[in-house]
Structure formats: C-alpha cells, structure tokens
Amino acid sequence: MPRITYIEHDGTRHDVEATAGQSLMQTAIDNLIPGILGDCGGVCSCATCHVYVNQAWDDALPPMSESEEFLLEGVPDRQPENSRLSCQLTVDESMDGMEVRLPEEQY
Numbered sequence: 001m002p003r004i005t006y007i008e009h010d011g012t013r014h015d016v017e018a019t020a021g022q023s024l025m026q027t028a029i030d031n032l033i034p035g036i037l038g039d040c041g042g043v044c045s046c047a048t049c050h051v052y053v054n055q056a057w058d059d060a061l062p063p064m065s066e067s068e069e070f071l072l073e074g075v076p077d078r079q080p081e082n083s084r085l086s087c088q089l090t091v092d093e094s095m096d097g098m099e100v101r102l103p104e105e106q107y
C-alpha cells in the first residue's frame with residue numbers, strides 16, 4: 001500500500017496508508033485529515049480539495065484538465081507550480097512516500 005503524508009498548514013503531519021485506485025481527496029476524508037473538505041464528492045466542481053503536491057512527484061501526476069485548471073483559478077493561495085485538486089489525483093504505487101501540503105483554508 002502506498003504511504004501518503006498529508007501536512008497541515010501548521011506543519012502537523014499525518015501519515016496514512018492509501019489504497020491504489022482511490023483519490024487523494026477520498027483517502028484524506030477516509031483518514032479524517034483536517035483541511036480537505038471534498039464538498040462535491042470528487043466530481044471536480046467545488047475546489048475544496050485543494051492541495052500542494054511536492055514537485056518531486058510531478059512525474060507521478062496526471063496532467064491537469066481544463067476544469068481543474070478553471071477551478072484552481074478561484075482558490076485562495078494558489079501556487080502555480082504545485083496546486084492541484086486532490087480529487088483529480090488517483091493513488092497508485094508510484095506515489096508511495098508522497099507529501100501533500102494543505103492550504104490554510106479552502107474558501
């Protein structure tokens with residue numbers, strides 16, 4: 001099982017075992033990670049699953065869709081180089097060890 005570390009804005013770390021095939025958003029929700037809301041259930045329409053993915057993992061991520069790009073334009077504290085919507089990122093074994101930082105707020 002790939003291990004993912006979610007890091008809250010204050011630096012609090014949460015190491016979880018993820019399930020391949022599940023999204024990073026759903027993994028966070030299932031593990032009660034504070035700071036990821038996932039209001040739309042993962043259909044890329046709310047942007048409350050915003051995260052920052054360490055750029056070392058760029059090769060493990062799919063390209064951004066137009067709808068993800070559009071939604072990210074409206075999030076607070078977007079970082080052009082590593083903001084992503086975690087519902088659009090599906091866990092696989094290549095993500096083992098990935099660090100995902102959470103923004104200060106989702107609205």
Ligand code: FES
Binds near residue numbers: 044
């Ligand atoms: S959960 Fe709504 S956009 Fe990701």
